[in-house]
Amino acid sequence: MDLPRLLDGRLKLRHLVLMDALSKQRSVVGAAASLHVTQPVATRSLHELEEILGVQLYERGPRGVTPTVYGEAFTEHARAVLAQLNQASRHVGELADAARGTVVVGTHLAGSNVLLPAAIARLKAERPLLTVVVREGTPESLLIELEAGRIDLIIGRLTAPSSESVTRTPLYHESVQLVVRAEHPLAAKRELGLGELLDYPWILPGVETALRRELEEFFTRHGVPLPENRVECTSFLTVRHLLLETDVIAALPTLIPREDMRLTTLPVTLEHVGHSVGITLSAGRRLSPSGLALVTELRSVSATMADK
Numbered sequence: 358m359d360l361p362r363l364l365d366g367r368l369k370l371r372h373l374v375l376m377d378a379l380s381k382q383r384s385v386v387g388a389a390a391s392l393h394v395t396q397p398v399a400t401r402s403l404h405e406l407e408e409i410l411g412v413q414l415y416e417r418g419p420r421g422v423t424p425t426v427y428g429e430a431f432t433e434h435a436r437a438v439l440a441q442l443n444q445a446s447r448h449v450g451e452l453a454d455a456a457r458g459t460v461v462v463g464t465h466l467a468g469s470n471v472l473l474p475a476a477i478a479r480l481k482a483e484r485p486l487l488t489v490v491v492r493e494g495t496p497e498s499l500l501i502e503l504e505a506g507r508i509d510l511i512i513g514r515l516t517a518p519s520s521e522s523v524t525r526t527p528l529y530h531e532s533v534q535l536v537v538r539a540e541h542p543l544a545a546k547r548e549l550g551l552g553e554l555l556d557y558p559w560i561l562p563g564v565e566t567a568l569r570r571e572l573e574e575f576f577t578r579h580g581v582p583l584p585e586n587r588v589e590c591t592s593f594l595t596v597r598h599l600l601l602e603t604d605v606i607a608a609l610p611t612l613i614p615r616e617d618m619r620l621t622t623l624p625v626t627l628e629h630v631g632h633s634v635g636i637t638l639s640a641g642r643r644l645s646p647s648g649l650a651l652v653t654e655l656r657s658v659s660a661t662m663a664d665k
Contacts, residue, residue, distance in 0.1 A: 440506020
């Protein structure tokens with residue numbers, strides 16, 4: 358691609374924002390609505406960008422748009438540029454007022470119940486005017502937010518090594534156990550077979566998660582079908598409420614029942630199911646001072662949680 362095409366003044370920031378929105382919404386109508394512009398305006402901007410680049414970025418269809426190989430590649434670069442601009446704005450703001458700042462952290466089930474709250478509490482004790490924004494989501498959705506610069510770091514299960522785009526740093530290892538409420542009919546049992554658990558409702562993580570795949574493999578190894586009576590959920594608040602109010606069984610990190618006396622674990626060993634909890638950062642972007650401060654507290658808290 359001829360470099361001057363992107364530097365001749367025709368490419369605007371709105372084009373990059375549109376690419377990000379289109380890749381998330383997968384439709385021009387949805388992207389326009391998220392950006393608070395009309396559909397014709399969004400369509401015209403897309404045509405302008407394709408003319409600037411000289412390639413087709415999306416395949417149009419009756420159910421929306423699908424990015425071409427060019428669209429996927431350019432979206433990655435567009436998000437990187439937006440992330441750097443977002444970071445620059447916040448960095449300058451923090452330099453102007455060192456006592457304040459904002460750090461946005463994404464989290465999923467592992468690490469959200471003990472590690473992150475403890476680290477935030479310590480951070481706020483030292484810097485009370487610093488704002489911490491916590492966003493919950495699936496690992497996949499949080500990676501997109503990290504790539505686009507809408508969050509600074511992710512705390513949760515590490516399911517892959519570092520790559521060119523992200524850096525993953527383990528903090529501690531945590532096993533997974535089957536959890537029920539303390540008054541559950543099976544809570545007093547000293548021995549249980551996996552088949553005995555199928556008469557009860559289950560909470561399973563979503564199909565897009567690594568833990569779900571590992572649980573499916575666990576059931577397959579034991580010749581037991583996946584529970585048919587199930588809820589698929591990764592929201593910690595929803596999972597905890599269902600556990601406390603019903604007879605559901607859930608596969609959860611060990612620290613969750615350990616920190617709540619209303620919950621207990623069942624005597625069923627989930628071999629080969631466990632994970633490292635750690636920090637995921639963008640490999641190409643420096644953390645703000647606020648982000649660095651939170652990482653420092655996360656490392657300090659996790660040092661007391663090894664091999665839980």
